[in-house]
Amino acid sequence: xxxxxxxxxxxxxxxxxxxxxxxxxxxxxxxxxxxxxxxxxxxxxxxxxxxxxxxxxxxxxxxxxxxxxxxxxxxxxxxxxxxxxxxxxxxxxxxxxxxxxxxxxxxxxxxxxxxxxxxxxxxxxxxxxxxxxxxxxxxxxxxxxxxxxxxxxxxxxxxxxxxxxxxxxxxxxxxxxxxxxxxxxxxxxxxxxxxxxxxxxxxxxxxxxxxxxxxxxxxxxxxxxxxxxxxxxxxxxxxxxxxxxxxxxxxxxxxxxxxxxxxxxxxxxxxxxxxxxxxxxxxxxxxxxxxxxxxxxxxxxxxxxxxxxxxxxxxxxxxxxxxxxxxxxx
Amino acid sequence: xxxxxxxxxxxxxxxxxxxxxxxxxxxxxxxxxxxxxxxxxxxxxxxxxxxxxxxxxxxxxxxxxxxxxxxxxxxxxxxxxxxxxxxxxxxxxxxxxxxxxxxxxxxxxxxxxxxxxxxxxxxxxxxxxxxxxxxxxxxxxxxxxxxxxxxxxxxxxxxxxxxxxxxxxxxxxxxxxxxxxxxxxxxxxxxxxxxxxxxxxxxxxxxxxxxxxxxxxxxxxxxxxxxxxxxxxxxxxxxxxxxxxxxxxxxxxxxxxxxxxxxxxxxxxxxxxxxxxxxxxxxxxxxxxxxxxxxxxxxxxxxxxxxxxxxxxxxxxxxxxxxxxxxxxxxxxxxxxxxxxxxxxxxxxxxxxxxxxxxxxxxxxxxxxxxxxxxxxxxxxxxxxxxxxxxxxxxxxxxxxxxxxxxxxxxxxxxxxxxxxxxxxxxxxxxxxxxxx
Numbered sequence: 001x002x003x004x005x006x007x008x009x010x011x012x013x014x015x016x017x018x019x020x021x022x023x024x025x026x027x028x029x030x031x032x033x034x035x036x037x038x039x040x041x042x043x044x045x046x047x048x049x050x051x052x053x054x055x056x057x058x059x060x061x062x063x064x065x066x067x068x069x070x071x072x073x074x075x076x077x078x079x080x081x082x083x084x085x086x087x088x089x090x091x092x093x094x095x096x097x098x099x100x101x102x103x104x105x106x107x108x109x110x111x112x113x114x115x116x117x118x119x120x121x122x123x124x125x126x127x128x129x130x131x132x133x134x135x136x137x138x139x140x141x142x143x144x145x146x147x148x149x150x151x152x153x154x155x156x157x158x159x160x161x162x163x164x165x166x167x168x169x170x171x172x173x174x175x176x177x178x179x180x181x182x183x184x185x186x187x188x189x190x191x192x193x194x195x196x197x198x199x200x201x202x203x204x205x206x207x208x209x210x211x212x213x214x215x216x217x218x219x220x221x222x223x224x225x226x227x228x229x230x231x232x233x234x235x236x237x238x239x240x241x242x243x244x245x246x247x248x249x250x251x252x253x254x255x256x257x258x259x260x261x262x263x264x265x266x267x268x269x270x271x272x273x274x275x276x277x278x279x280x281x282x283x284x285x286x287x288x289x290x291x292x293x294x295x296x297x298x299x300x301x302x303x304x305x306x307x308x309x310x311x312x313x314x315x316x317x318x319x320x321x322x323x324x325x326x327x328x329x330x
Numbered sequence: 331x332x333x334x335x336x337x338x339x340x341x342x343x344x345x346x347x348x349x350x351x352x353x354x355x356x357x358x359x360x361x362x363x364x365x366x367x368x369x370x371x372x373x374x375x376x377x378x379x380x381x382x383x384x385x386x387x388x389x390x391x392x393x394x395x396x397x398x399x400x401x402x403x404x405x406x407x408x409x410x411x412x413x414x415x416x417x418x419x420x421x422x423x424x425x426x427x428x429x430x431x432x433x434x435x436x437x438x439x440x441x442x443x444x445x446x447x448x449x450x451x452x453x454x455x456x457x458x459x460x461x462x463x464x465x466x467x468x469x470x471x472x473x474x475x476x477x478x479x480x481x482x483x484x485x486x487x488x489x490x491x492x493x494x495x496x497x498x499x500x501x502x503x504x505x506x507x508x509x510x511x512x513x514x515x516x517x518x519x520x521x522x523x524x525x526x527x528x529x530x531x532x533x534x535x536x537x538x539x540x541x542x543x544x545x546x547x548x549x550x551x552x553x554x555x556x557x558x559x560x561x562x563x564x565x566x567x568x569x570x571x572x573x574x575x576x577x578x579x580x581x582x583x584x585x586x587x588x589x590x591x592x593x594x595x596x597x598x599x600x601x602x603x604x605x606x607x608x609x610x611x612x613x614x615x616x617x618x619x620x621x622x623x624x625x626x627x628x629x630x631x632x633x634x635x636x637x638x639x640x641x642x643x644x645x646x647x648x649x650x651x652x653x654x655x656x657x658x659x660x661x662x663x664x665x666x667x668x669x670x671x672x673x674x675x676x677x678x679x680x681x682x683x684x685x686x687x688x689x690x691x692x693x694x695x696x697x698x699x700x701x702x703x704x705x706x707x708x709x710x711x712x713x714x715x716x717x718x719x720x721x722x723x724x725x726x727x728x729x730x731x732x733x734x735x736x737x738x739x740x741x742x743x744x745x746x747x748x749x750x751x752x753x754x755x756x757x758x759x760x761x762x763x764x765x766x767x
Contacts (some may be wrong), residue, residue, distance in 0.1 A: 255482045255510055286480040286510040287503065327480070328502025328511040 002185065007177040009151045010040050010116075013158035014078065016187065018048050021076060024162055025052040027063055028080030028116075037082050038118060038177055060090040064115065068097050068167075071113040076162055084119040084133050084171065098167040099142030111167045114158075118172040119147075120212055120262055124306060127298035132211075132263035134171045135272070138239035145239040146193055147171040149214035151181030153237055156191030164193065171239075173212040194241035198250060202230035204329060205320055206250040208259045208273060210236040213311065217260055220316045229329070231320065239269060247273060248280035255286035256323055260316045265293030287326040292319045332387055332407030335366070336400050338378060341677050343516075344371045345496040348396040348548060349403065352389055359385045359409060366404075372548035373644070373680055375673040385409045396548075399496060478507040486513045486622050490705075491559055517621050517705055519681040550642045560701050565740040568699055569748045571756055575715045575730040578762040589657070598732075599635070599689050600660040602712060602755075604765045607631035607651035609754035610685055616751035617684060619705035620741035626705070634683030634703065635663055637670040644670045645703065647683040656765055691715060697733040707742035708751070711735045732759075 004012075017024045030037065032045035032055045045053040056063040060081055067077040081087045087094060094115070102110045121130030138145040144166060148154045154172070161168040183189075199214065200221050209217040214235045221231035232250050236243065251257045257277050259270035270291035277289050295309035324330065337347045350368035354360055360380050367378045384406040391403040477498040479487070487494050487508075494508055497516075501508030538544070546554065578601055585596045610617040610631040619626040630650040636643050646666035651659055669675050688700045689712040700711040715732040722729065734755075738748040758764050 255480075283481045283485050286482045326503050326507070327509045 003180050003182055004151060005177065006151050006154050006172075006179050006181070007038065007040055009155040009181075009183055010158055010172065011042055011044070013155045013162075014041065015044060015047070017076075017078075017159055017162045018044065018052060021162075023074065024076045024078065025054065025070075026078050026080065027054045027056055027067055029056055029058055029082055031055065031080050036080060038174070040116070040172075040177075041080070060086055061093055064090040064093040065097070067113050067115075068093060068101070068111050071111045071167075072101065072109050076112050076114075078114045078116060078162060081115060081117040083129060083174070084117045085129050085131050087115070087117060087133070094137070094143075094167075094169075095140055099140050102166065103142060110165050112165045114161045114164075114168045114170050116158075116170045116172060118174045118177070120173040120175055121294070121299050121306065121310060122175050124301055124303060125299075126301040130299035130306075132261065132294065134169070134211075134239055135261075135263050135268045137169050138242070138269065138272075140240075142167070143240060144168040144193055145171065146237060147173070147211040147239060148191075148237055149173075149176070149209070149211050149235050150199075151179070152183045152189075153191050153197075153235075155183055156189050157193065157237065160190045160193055163190075168193070171211060175212045176215075179212075179215065191237070194238045194243055196234050196236045196238070196243035196246040198232060198246065199235045200231065200233040202232035202254065204229050204231060204254055205256045205258060205324060206232045206234060206247065206254045207316070207320065208234045208236060208247055208257065208270075209261065210239060210269065211262070213260050213262050213316075216311070216313050216316060220313050220320060223313070223317060224320065229320075229324065236269070242272065242276070244273065244276040244280060248277060251277055251281045252284045255284055256327060257281075257285070257289045258292065258316070258320055258323055259289070260292045260311055260319075262294050262311060264296050265291045266296060268293055287323050290319050290323045292316050332405050332411055334402040335404045335406055337391075337397050337403050338369070339399050339496070339500060340369060340371045340376045340378075341373050343496065343552065344373075344399060344548075346396050346398045346548070347371055349391050349393055350375050351393045354386050356386050356389055359383070370548060370673075372552040373677065374675045376677075385411070387411060400499075478503070478505060480507060480509045483508050483510050483513045486510065486517070489622050490517050491563060492516060518619075518626065547642065549639075549644065553642055556703070557701050560704050564702050564704055566699075566702060566737050567740050567745060567748065568735050568737055569745065569752050570697070570733070570735045571752050573732045573734060573756045573759050574720070575732045575759060578759050579715070579730050581762040581765075585656075594657055594660060595664075596656055596660050597663075598691070598715060599687065599712070600656055600663060601759065601762060601765055602689065602710070603633050603635065603648060603651055603659050603663065603687055604654075604656050605755045605758040606685060606687060606710060607633055607654075608758055608765070609751055611652045612754055613747060613751045616708060616738065616743045616747040618742050619684070619707050620739055621705050625742065628684040630684075632682050632684045634686035634706070635666065636686060636688040636700075637667045639671060644675065644680060645683065645686060646670050646675055646679050647681065649682065685709065687712065691732070697735060699735050700737050702737050702739055704739070707739040708748065709737050710752075710755070711737065 014026065026041060026044065031041040032050060032053050035042040041053060064079055067079040070077045098111050098113060119132045119134060134145055134147055137143050144164065146157050146161060146168060148157045158170065161170050200218060202221065207217045207221065214233065217233045221233050224231055232254055234247050234250050259273050261269045263269065265271065270293060274289040274291060292311045292315055294311055297309060299309055300306055348370040350370045352367045354366050360366060361383045362380055364380050365377045366380055368375050369378050385408060386404060387407050388405040391397050397403060477494060479494055480503060497508045497512065499506035501512045503509040582596050582598065582601065589595065614627055617628055617631065631652040632647050632649045633651045634645040634647050636645050648659055648662050666679060683706055685706055686703050686709040688709060690698060691712055691714040695713045697713045698711050700709045702709050711734065713733040715730050717728050718731040719726050720729045720731060736748055736752045
């Protein structure tokens, strides 16, 4: 077991896959000599050369399209989009092509491509650069959407995503990059897509989250544990396929569910999960399913306003306590 | 502004209450904390106190009359004020509509009354239901708060055979929603099945006339309902034993001669309670409740002691009897039994038993079988201790023999568990000095 950062775990997964499979290559803006805006590709250009770590112009629609073409021809591109906010100019390529090609070609051709991109807010990058848009993509059949929240999952899921025969949107997180954690020593370690994980056991409330919000959820669980309230934290890990059964299993035990996410609640991950939970666990619920999301505004620049808009621990805790109060637990 | 006092919910299982007697009259002023009436519930007679000062404008339900929970029993207000007529329609000791109708009436209510809600009545209802109750009174029905139940609470109540109608508007959730914690409380308090214990039904106090029909008291109704429910739904099995009480009787005589000046007097029953409590702690499998398809274990032995009343019975509880010396068990039991007969037990004193003792030895009963009081999983029925010839070490000797029968819930424990529990009780009573350590 070794301690390393989420950033380093991703870098290692890319390195290992580049070494393992000559069909794997990276593509993106300033990922070579500059090593990527967030240094996830550090050292890889030097190690594998410009053929396999390709620099692109600022042209998301163009290089996502190029990635799709390469994937259709049998390569395994890993395309970096500097932040998820910039994927919007490539929407047609992602939704109408990457997600549709296997269907449009009657199953004859697939798109084994990974799009890596960080989302999230918290660094005063304001309205256009602070979004968590993953739920939009998770709603689209033909895509896989994953958002690991731990170092081990970042490594294990990146390898699985690269080996997957369909397009995977791999959502990283700006704040997660410097989070450290342990990773198994086993070089063949992988994590399957589409499986949620119970990352903390509890009996009073199921708190579901993905990406960096899982870290917040764990801190809330720690805090409330001091008051004798035991929260079970479920890390979704994948948004599509969505492992609602693991969530339901937890809710059947705790009888209460709270979903926290950094994106907007409306039509969000929590909206989808709430619907699934009501269907799967209706007779197990002791209170309505509750959600906490980012404030439904464009992210403000001002630091106090940014903090006010984020689903920080205080908000998650307040929602959890409110839900427990509805169940007569205080 | 006059307002209604309503029949308060004084026990979790209470669905209706009887005014024992009013301690105030129409026109009397009262202060906060004054006892306005004595109310007889299914369990006990309890005092009904005023939350705020006021004057009794009208008494709607007379002494000895019974009304449903939440039904108006009096109108109070400021001195000199007259009772609000709209609030008095449909008063009296009539039977309440069944809960379903109440709920329907509440739902059919078109809009809330613009009237401000009562501000100072004991057992105040939420404003919504309060206004509903008033306007519904106009067309002859009386509404209480709608019954809201979370899905898991409803499922648990169904499985435990609990009717939640009496919980309408009284759960811990928003707008009185009944939640899981409420049902767990009901189940673990044993509330809903409380007075259900051993048979014992002494004769009524006055000789009934030929063919006379009498209503059951709330307590007798509860006994009837819960005994039926237990005997029909709990799979009872019975293990029986004879216990040589010779040494226990000697010990008791010794203790009592030593305690003669203290006023304490240890009974055989106290020794049985102590022995049962110690034995239960050694046999957790015979000391757990079957609730909602699961086993609920108990950290301490809370022993219910069936106390016969003139007509009926009640089962006060000696809590954590495993931690208490015989003398303390004896004192508590004497106090509880005395107050049980006087109808002065508090609600919490008849809740939470994990095992019961029913002793009919004083009636020269050789042996009998008692009905389990769920969610307890066992009850011991104790007969009289009599001199009997028995074989001791190959010789016939006269010993003091007591016959006991343990009734067990087969969902909670197996025959062997019950047998082991009874064996330990027997060993403790036959080596009674162990009860003192």
